[in-house]
Amino acid sequence: MTEPQPTPLVVAFTANPSLDRTIALDDQLRRGEVQRAVSITEQAAGKGINVARVVAGSGCQVIAVCGGLDDEYTMLAGRAAEPMPIRGIKLTAEQHVRGNTTVTEPSGVTTKLNGPGPKLSAAQVAEASLLLMDAAEGASWVALSGSLPPGAPVDWYARLVDGLHATGAKIAVDTSDASLDAVLDALPGGYFDLIKPNSDELAQLTGGDAVAFERAAEAGQLDEIVDAATALHARGIANVLVTLGGSGAVLVNAEGAWYASAPKITVASTVGAGDSSVAGFILADVAGKSAAESLASAIAYGSAAASLPGTTLPRPDDLPASPVVCTRLR
Ligand SMILES: Nc1ncnc2c1ncn2[C@@H]1O[C@H](COP(=O)(O)OP(=O)(O)OP(=O)(O)O)[C@@H](O)[C@H]1O
Numbered sequence: 001m002t003e004p005q006p007t008p009l010v011v012a013f014t015a016n017p018s019l020d021r022t023i024a025l026d027d028q029l030r031r032g033e034v035q036r037a038v039s040i041t042e043q044a045a046g047k048g049i050n051v052a053r054v055v056a057g058s059g060c061q062v063i064a065v066c067g068g069l070d071d072e073y074t075m076l077a078g079r080a081a082e083p084m085p086i087r088g089i090k091l092t093a094e095q096h097v098r099g100n101t102t103v104t105e106p107s108g109v110t111t112k113l114n115g116p117g118p119k120l121s122a123a124q125v126a127e128a129s130l131l132l133m134d135a136a137e138g139a140s141w142v143a144l145s146g147s148l149p150p151g152a153p154v155d156w157y158a159r160l161v162d163g164l165h166a167t168g169a170k171i172a173v174d175t176s177d178a179s180l181d182a183v184l185d186a187l188p189g190g191y192f193d194l195i196k197p198n199s200d201e202l203a204q205l206t207g208g209d210a211v212a213f214e215r216a217a218e219a220g221q222l223d224e225i226v227d228a229a230t231a232l233h234a235r236g237i238a239n240v241l242v243t244l245g246g247s248g249a250v251l252v253n254a255e256g257a258w259y260a261s262a263p264k265i266t267v268a269s270t271v272g273a274g275d276s277s278v279a280g281f282i283l284a285d286v287a288g289k290s291a292a293e294s295l296a297s298a299i300a301y302g303s304a305a306a307s308l309p310g311t312t313l314p315r316p317d318d319l320p321a322s323p324v325v326c327t328r329l330r
């Protein structure tokens with residue numbers, strides 16, 4: 001008799017979580033005046049938290065790890081629809097999870113005011129790193145997502161990738177700007193399993209032009225995007241998943257290159273679309289699916305997220321009815 005396989009475990013790390021507050025006004029925002037809000041909603045948020053929610057929503061085992069937590073954030077996270085363990089170092093009484101405030105007007109205009117996040121000490125960064133390594137023991141995948149908090153070294157993700165090699169877990173990195181450059185600078189020694197650049201991030205990494213990438217993708221001309229993704233793969237990243245918004249996505253790995261367009265949807269809110277793509281890829285991979293199926297799953301989850309309102313993230317029931325079709329390019 002074969003032993004029952006344990007449910008795969010996915011660990012999602014959010015270096016700089018945020019407490020998102022959405023303030024809805026019944027009129028235009030008037031600077032310098034007192035206005036009443038129609039509603040105020042709060043949510044424990046973060047890019048790794050989004051990945052964790054999507055993975056948990058599909059019934060897979062998840063641990064969410066955060067750089068730093070305070071009581072308010074922990075309480076709000078506990079109220080989320082998808083119950084999941086959440087770990088992180090406890091911030092001091094003077095430190096708080098950053099607050100990101102969105103003000104919405106009836107016309108659809110939104111204003112965002114994002115907080116900087118707590119300045120972590122070197123000891124706190126070390127403690128958070130240890131918490132992550134501990135959670136990653138026995139995990140199938142670890143995703144490192146989002147921006148870094150002030151005080152964290154710019155190469156924190158690169159150092160975490162290095163430490164995570166010992167766990168045997170596959171590693172996904174989804175970040176931007178200087179922390180993304182630092183992860184690339186650590187290649188080939190700092191090899192990992194999945195990167196998910198959008199057109200801006202692909203341009204940043206390969207010296208290309210984001211607008212040109214987007215126009216080419218809309219026109220179905222994928223050569224330059226595949227070349228750029230292939231160059232990244234050659235540097236030591238097993239799977240390069242380039243997401244192209246409404247134009248779909250490209251996947252390059254050791255077996256080849258594939259493209260699939262995104263299903264035609266009515267976009268409600270693209271919040272969490274990229275994070276849902278990462279989760280979709282990981283969910284397919286832990287289920288033993290092929291590269292093309294993993295690309296299709298990434299697009300299905302990303303597009304489902306874009307079709308859902310506000311910060312609502314997709315569950316398996318929300319996926320597009322017709323399957324995403326992948327074309328082999330190389
Ligand atoms: N307009 C759209 N129509 C259909 N699908 C979309 C649309 N926008 C995004 N998506 C889906 O979401 C996926 C990820 O989108 P995108 O490339 O914009 O990621 P991103 O810029 O990393 O997003 P994020 O801001 O969440 O990090 C796409 O591959 C696609 O499947």
Ligand SMILES: [Mg+2]
Pocket residue numbers: 174198274275
């Ligand atoms: Mg993104």
